[in-house]
Amino acid sequence: xxxxxxxxxxxxxxxxxxxxxxxxxxxxxxxxxxxxxxxxxxxxxxxxxxxxxxxxxxxxxxxxxxxxxxxxxxxxxxxxxxxxxxxxxxxxxxxxxxxxxxxxxxxxxxxxxxxxxxxxxxxxxxxxxxxxxxxxxxxxxxxxxxxxxxxxxxxxxxxxxxxxxxxxxxxxxxxxxxxxxxxxxxxx
Amino acid sequence: xxxxxxxxxxxxxxxxxxxxxxxxxxxxxxxxxxxxxxxxxxxxxxxxxxxxxxxxxxxxxxxxxxxxxxxxxxxxxxxxxxxxxxxxxxxxxxxxxxxxxxxxxxxxxxxxxxxxxxxxxxxxxxxxxxxxxxxxxxxxxxxxxxxxxxxxxxxxxxxxxxxxxxxxxxxxxxxxxxxxxxxxxxxxxxxxxxxxxxxxxxxxxxxxxxxxxxxxxxxxxxxxxxxxxxxxxxxxxxxxxxxxxxxxxxxxxxxxxxxxxxxxxxxxxxxxxxxxxxxxxxxxxxxxxxxxxxxxxxxxxxxxxxxxxxxxxxxxxxxxxxxxxxxxxxxxxxxxxxxxxxxxxxxxxxxxxxxxxxxxxx
Numbered sequence: 330x331x332x333x334x335x336x337x338x339x340x341x342x343x344x345x346x347x348x349x350x351x352x353x354x355x356x357x358x359x360x361x362x363x364x365x366x367x368x369x370x371x372x373x374x375x376x377x378x379x380x381x382x383x384x385x386x387x388x389x390x391x392x393x394x395x396x397x398x399x400x401x402x403x404x405x406x407x408x409x410x411x412x413x414x415x416x417x418x419x420x421x422x423x424x425x426x427x428x429x430x431x432x433x434x435x436x437x438x439x440x441x442x443x444x445x446x447x448x449x450x451x452x453x454x455x456x457x458x459x460x461x462x463x464x465x466x467x468x469x470x471x472x473x474x475x476x477x478x479x480x481x482x483x484x485x486x487x488x489x490x491x492x493x494x495x496x497x498x499x500x501x502x503x504x505x506x507x508x509x510x511x512x513x514x515x516x517x
Numbered sequence: 518x519x520x521x522x523x524x525x526x527x528x529x530x531x532x533x534x535x536x537x538x539x540x541x542x543x544x545x546x547x548x549x550x551x552x553x554x555x556x557x558x559x560x561x562x563x564x565x566x567x568x569x570x571x572x573x574x575x576x577x578x579x580x581x582x583x584x585x586x587x588x589x590x591x592x593x594x595x596x597x598x599x600x601x602x603x604x605x606x607x608x609x610x611x612x613x614x615x616x617x618x619x620x621x622x623x624x625x626x627x628x629x630x631x632x633x634x635x636x637x638x639x640x641x642x643x644x645x646x647x648x649x650x651x652x653x654x655x656x657x658x659x660x661x662x663x664x665x666x667x668x669x670x671x672x673x674x675x676x677x678x679x680x681x682x683x684x685x686x687x688x689x690x691x692x693x694x695x696x697x698x699x700x701x702x703x704x705x706x707x708x709x710x711x712x713x714x715x716x717x718x719x720x721x722x723x724x725x726x727x728x729x730x731x732x733x734x735x736x737x738x739x740x741x742x743x744x745x746x747x748x749x750x751x752x753x754x755x756x757x758x759x760x761x762x763x764x765x766x767x768x769x770x771x772x773x774x775x776x777x778x779x780x781x782x783x784x785x786x787x788x789x790x791x792x793x794x795x796x797x798x799x800x801x802x803x804x805x806x807x808x809x810x811x812x813x814x815x816x817x818x819x820x821x822x823x824x825x826x827x828x829x830x831x832x833x834x835x836x837x838x839x840x841x842x843x844x845x846x847x848x849x850x851x852x853x854x855x856x857x858x859x860x861x862x863x864x865x866x867x868x869x870x871x872x873x874x875x876x877x878x879x
Contacts, residue, residue: 405634406746418855421743423866436635436743439872440855459634476847482854
């Protein structure tokens with residue numbers, strides 16, 4: 330029974346003299362191999378050289394601060410409810426008087442954890458966030474020996490403070506800005 | 518013949534129903550049920566005299582009655598208009614109603630702060646549902662929203678006057694459960710606010726019910742404040758023997774912790790039985806309650822997320838095949854810093870002090 334026309338009959342005729350010599354075929358193969366020496370390399374010297382990320386690349390998360398260094402996250406739980414992998418958990422707390430310079434809203438995330446082992450980097454948390462607080466950056470999760478180290482708390486996630494570490498803040502903020510513009514260009 | 522009750526025939530959205538004379542259009546529509554029932558922000562069937570304030574239940578009366586088939590010129594509030602025999606009402610089939618409701622939602626949202634990410638009512642807020650279903654995507658209002666000075670109502674009830682939509686439900690609740698006339702709403706227009714009367718009835722045993730009747734997050738439970746989002750807690754029906762109330766409540770649990778106690782609600786979001794303050798605020802232990810089972814939650818509600826029904830735990834095959842337990846297992850509970858605080862034991866919201874203590878203990 331023939332299902333498709335793609336079937337090929339195997340040629341079982343005896344080898345010719347040229348084929349029996351083998352050497353021409355070996356030389357032909359060598360030629361192909363050596364020709365690659367003069368071709369452009371497809372690999373790069375990572376990590377000295379890195380490839381540009383795609384504009385839609387989604388890497389490790391960052392928790393954003395505003396210009397005054399107050400944390401944007403208000404622990405509304407929308408990222409956690411949007412997360413298909415159930416990787417995000419948090420504990421909310423009320424801002425005490427005198428903590429206004431730390432947190433932007435009345436309520437904040439006292440604990441915020443992302444389980445990077447569960448995370449599938451889909452970016453739905455970023456999409457769900459109403460407070461401009463969570464972003465996926467253009468960095469990979471670094472490899473590690475223990476599973477414990479993939480439970481990212483606030484100390485791993487919150488971006489540097491604009492006053493205490495202006496350089497780090499500018500770097501992180503620049504990435505966010507770049508990302509925003511890229512997505513804007515894409516949607517336009 | 519005259520003693521036999523005569524029933525009125527009403528047609529709402531092409532569905533005919535027979536109701537007793539004196540029934541409002543809203544209640545007749547609720548008898549049919551489903552989408553035909555107009556939304557209501559201020560009307561509460563358990564509260565006498567409620568309704569007529571919010572205008573979300575506007576409907577079009579296409580035919581006044583069998584005797585006088587002229588249509589009513591304006592849209593009418595269905596919670597306040599009683600039915601006539603042969604009345605024809607249009608609710609979702611009328612473009613005028615849908616348009617008017619959109620306007621009403623916009624008006625309700627003029628002064629309502631959009632702080633749903635902070636608000637504890639989010640997820641079970643009637644105004645959220647209403648604006649999602651009937652509202653426009655954006656507001657055209659450009660001016661400052663009204664603000665009020667913060668008002669402390671004691672350790673149990675949290676008042677956010679900015680979120681109030683002046684539905685008067687809590688006024689009627691405080692009046693009718695305490696059996697004594699208290700003040701209503703002070704000032705008028707933009708300055709109208711609920712404040713003094715609630716303080717006056719704070720000592721009442723059933724005053725906690727104002728939290729349940731509030732359609733928005735203006736009155737919330739302080740013992741639940743910021744503890745968890747509604748949709749991450751699991752609602753279960755429970756009861757206890759209480760000498761003040763029926764003791765039939767709904768517990769909102771996280772694991773073995775009772776984070777919040779509320780009254781059970783019917784399909785219209787109304788309280789079935791009032792519960793007392795002791796049940797609501799003091800009984801926060803599982804041992805205080807006899808748990809009947811998980812509450813039925815509409816699967817379209819965000820509260821039903823993560824509540825799986827008929828779960829079958831997968832068999833662990835590693836141990837069976839290799840003869841020993843896997844070495845590289847990680848229990849997230851040993852690693853995670855979240856969920857370390859016993860929230861049900863806190864009287865109020867968690868603060869940074871609570872989390873600092875946790876750090877020291879570890």
